[in-house]
Amino acid sequence: MHMSTIISLDIGGTQLRAAVYAQDQREPLTHKRIKTLANEPDTFGRLLRLIEDVMPADGKVDAIGASIPGPVDPKTGIVMFAPNIKEWRDFPFAAKLMKNFGVPVFLDNDANLAGLAEWKFGAARGHHNVLYLTVSTGVGGGVIINDRLLQGSHGLAAELGHTTIQADGPLCGCGQRGHLEAFSSGTGIERFVAEQLEAGRKSILDLSKRNSARDISAAASQGDALSIEAYQVAGRYLGIGVANFLHSFNPSVVVFGGGVSQSGALLFDSFEVSLKAHVIHPRYLEGLVIARAELGDDSGLLGARALAELKLDL
Numbered sequence: 001m002h003m004s005t006i007i008s009l010d011i012g013g014t015q016l017r018a019a020v021y022a023q024d025q026r027e028p029l030t031h032k033r034i035k036t037l038a039n040e041p042d043t044f045g046r047l048l049r050l051i052e053d054v055m056p057a058d059g060k061v062d063a064i065g066a067s068i069p070g071p072v073d074p075k076t077g078i079v080m081f082a083p084n085i086k087e088w089r090d091f092p093f094a095a096k097l098m099k100n101f102g103v104p105v106f107l108d109n110d111a112n113l114a115g116l117a118e119w120k121f122g123a124a125r126g127h128h129n130v131l132y133l134t135v136s137t138g139v140g141g142g143v144i145i146n147d148r149l150l151q152g153s154h155g156l157a158a159e160l161g162h163t164t165i166q167a168d169g170p171l172c173g174c175g176q177r178g179h180l181e182a183f184s185s186g187t188g189i190e191r192f193v194a195e196q197l198e199a200g201r202k203s204i205l206d207l208s209k210r211n212s213a214r215d216i217s218a219a220a221s222q223g224d225a226l227s228i229e230a231y232q233v234a235g236r237y238l239g240i241g242v243a244n245f246l247h248s249f250n251p252s253v254v255v256f257g258g259g260v261s262q263s264g265a266l267l268f269d270s271f272e273v274s275l276k277a278h279v280i281h282p283r284y285l286e287g288l289v290i291a292r293a294e295l296g297d298d299s300g301l302l303g304a305r306a307l308a309e310l311k312l313d314l
């Protein structure tokens with residue numbers, strides 16, 4: 001029986017990573033990383049040389065999978081744009097790699113693939129219906145339904161951070177108002193604190209400087225009431241968002257990744273109260289597992305690998 005070999009790529013704003021995986025082996029045969037150097041020309045050329053570097057000596061590879069930090073069309077293999085890599089705009093990523101290496105190329109965005117990685121190798125193993133949310137500077141989502149990644153007709157599904165929670169709410173990073181990301185991301189937490197300080201609210205945080213979500217979390221652990229409230233508000237809106245997603249997808253597990261989701265009770269106490277208050281029937285919560293992501297930095301590589309294996313029907 002042929003054992004397949006996959007080259008997996010994790011395209012990041014600061015690092016390009018490539019790994020070679022043999023079927024049924026969790027650890028890569030080879031793994032290399034280089035700096036993205038996104039402000040210098042020819043990121044794609046650097047990526048090609050990185051792939052050549054990890055290519056097995058016999059050149060036998062069944063597919064390439066890639067995790068992209070921005071919207072992609074997985075059907076056409078086009079990267080619509082990557083926020084950190086300016087030269088990739090409507091960039092025919094898959095076609096160019098296919099031309100160079102002569103194997104099928106599968107790609108998707110980093111949040112979808114982090115979700116797929118958790119389903120195959122991490123916190124959502126054994127579940128068939130999975131909701132993955134990354135809460136960091138933004139909010140990203142990935143959804144697995146009946147052991148398949150939900151991609152949508154244009155590959156644009158599961159942009160869960162851009163779910164409207166309050167039509168006239170605060171501005172989101174995407175330019176629209178009241179999205180989940182505008183409330184519950186690190187950026188949303190920072191905005192809440194900045195607005196309250198502006199309005200004269202007392203806090204141990206300094207109005208004159210930019211307070212990061214991490215600074216706010218540290219202040220909360222010292223008992224700062226404004227900082228605690230900022231996370232509680234984020235958790236409350238996160239609960240509203242996840243209630244919506246439970247109604248849409250009825251998953252058996254919700255996996256949280258991203259830095260803000262490391263905040264523990266500070267975020268999740270109010271999240272749980274809000275989630276319970278907003279589901280339309282308690283059955284949505286029966287047996288529901290709420291878990292932290294397990295794969296950390298390797299989620300991109302493992303997700304790209306899982307996607308290629310799914311598409312090859314392995």
Ligand SMILES: [Zn+2]
Nearest residue numbers: 162172174179
């Ligand atoms: Zn948005």
